[in-house]
Amino acid sequence: MKTIVDATNVLNQGLAAIRTEFQVDASFPPEVLAAAQQAAARVPSAHADRTASPFVTLDPATSTDLDQAFCIEPSGHDLLLHYAIADVGWFVDDGGLIDVEAWRRGETLYLPDGKANLYPPVLSERAASLLPDGPRPAIVLTVRVDPGGAGRLDGVERAIIRSRAKLAYDTVRPSDLPASFAELARRVQAAEAQRGAARVDPPEQEVTARPDGRFELAFRPRLSSEADNAALSLVANLAVADMLQAHGTGLFRVMAEPEEKAVxxxxxxxxxxxxxxxxxxxxxxFERALVPDDPRQAALMLAIRRAGPGASYAPWRAGAKPWHAAMAATYAHATAPLRRLADRYVLRAVLEIANGRPVPAVAAQAFEALPAVMDRADSIAGRIERAVIDLAEAVLLSGKxxxxxxxxxxxxxxxxxxxxxxxxxxxxxxxxxxxxxxxxxxxxxxxxxxxxxxxxxxxxxxxxx
Structure with a gap:
């Protein structure tokens, strides 16, 4: 980790230039803000009451756009993961001002000095966010995880939940979490290894703001709390993908195997x-055996990540099995609707399927249009991330x-x-x-x-x- 000394304020000026270059719009048109303000006042009427369940969230300490809350209970030898996902769809009308703006953006964009939200903050950081300051509408995925780590959807419902605590990756204690949290994560991670998944996370090259106004450039290995929390999202997304595939619909995250020359x-x-x-x-x-604390192994982990062909989105097609090589499974994104447009439609589809209803035409049509929208948004996010790191590296080494x-x-x-x-x-x-x-x-x-x-x-x- 290196502290960036930026006496001439080049970094802040450069971040402003990056926002201009990539047309990062942190603000929203007045009419969209007004529509969001009205939507935030909606009172849910189609949701079950699950406020008695002990849901908690686990995220970076500074996060306010909280997509997921969870509670876990035993069921014989299985574990039931009740995974509450922010019900953004409850607040957003198809074809309305908020919806049109979200399609233009595609996903939330992150920079060290702030972000450009997918939805106005009155929704994404307040009314729709699963904060522990009151009841929130959610779509609750109940995932049954067997002793081998395989998960399947037992049910999907709209429900009102109340988070008991906003837990942070760097301060959470085992006693803060559900008793079966570590065991559930262990099962899912063991299942990954068993099926040959290569979802190994190298240390990330990132730029972060410090309280004193300076910035740091670092390789940051993933904390164990992050890895365990990611296992919850993983098993839920896999279960969602299986249900969509079985019913001949959906949008999937796909990735090809690395070419032999790259290996x-x-x-x-x-x-x-x-x-x-x-x-x-x-x-x-080999990937799973690498450790990010060793600089040479960390460099190799980054090289492996760059050698891959990259992931994209694909709608369901008859006769084709969508495949994500790194997951070694059929995989979908469903658990971050506050930050990714596609997740809202995947959740909408699986909610209907799980309750014996047809997938709405608007969702089926969205699955055809979303790959281009999401791939464009992912590309912009990746280019912004690289530009920020390039800027920080230039400031860090200036004078040398x-x-x-x-x-x-x-x-x-x-x-x-x-x-x-x-x-x-x-x-x-x-x-x-x-x-x-x-x-x-x-x-x-x-x-x-x-x-x-x-x-x-x-x-x-x-x-x-």
Missing amino acids: QRLRISAKGLGVAWPDAMSLED EGSLFRAVVTEADERGGKVQLCDYPVVARLSAKGLTPGAVIDMRLAAVDQLRRTLTFERAEAAAA
């Missing part, structure tokens, strides 16, 4: 980094021109390659011939352009691995 390049990287990868071990098993840096080559092509600096959380591009993935090299920082968010490195003498 061979990764084996070379592992050898260069000094990380043992037995010939007989698959990429999936002429200095030598040791780095590991993580990717190489005919034009050069990508390198991971050994002493800074920085991933950079190096234009140089003869780079070999896994090689440890020395580079000289030739130039920093904070306005263009670029670092220019030159190859120095070769370094011993």
Whole structure:
């Protein structure tokens, strides 16, 4: 982790420039805000009363757009996960002002100094958010998780819930959580390993604001509380996907297997980094054995993530089985409707199916149109994230021109390659011939352009691995 000293306020100016460049609109048109204000006053009338159930939420401490709350109870050898998802659809009229604006945005966009919400804050951070300050409408997915970690939907209903606590990843204690929380997460994670899933989360390169107004650039490994909480979303999304697939409808998250050439390049990287990868071990098993606390293994985890083809959305098609290679399963997004447009329609479909009703035509039509909308939104979010990191790296290394840096080559092509600096959380591009993935090299920082968010490195003498 490195603190960014930004005496001339370049970072804040750069973030403002990124917002302009990518047309990040944190505000909403007055008519949309007015419609949201009216929608927030709606009193639910089609919801069961589940306020007696001990739901809690678990999120980053500063989050106010809370999509999920949960409680867990035993049922013989199974565990019942009651997973309450914010009922955004209760507040949003099809074709109305809020709906049209959400289709324009696609998803919430995040920057270190704020975000651009998918829905107006009066909904996404108040009336529809599962905060512990009063009853909230939700769609409750009841997922039965067997001892082997497989889940299926036992029921879906609209319900009023009341969260008992807003728990945070970095401060939560086991005693704050339902008694079976850790066991449920263990079951789901064991099932992942059993089916050969490769959902391994490398440390994230991120920029965060500090209370003193400065920023930090860091590789942040996922906390165990985050991983366990993600298991709840995972088993719910898998169960939703199974129900949609069985009924011949839905929208799925799909991803292809990495190409064999990419796997061979990764084996070379592992050898260069000094990380043992037995010939007989698959990429999936190898990934699960890596630990983010080791800098070389963390660099390799990032290389594996970049080697994949990326995920996209696809509607159900007769005769085709949607597949997510990293999950090793059929998978759907349903558990973050405050932040992703597609989830609202997936929830709507599964609510009807589970209760013996046909999927509304508006949802079926949305499944055909959503892939283009969501892929565009995902692309913009990814480009913004990379631009923010490029900016932070430029500010962090400004004034160090002429200095030598040791780095590991993580990717190489005919034009050069990508390198991971050994002493800074920085991933950079190096234009140089003869780079070999896994090689440890020395580079000289030739130039920093904070306005263009670029670092220019030159190859120095070769370094011993």
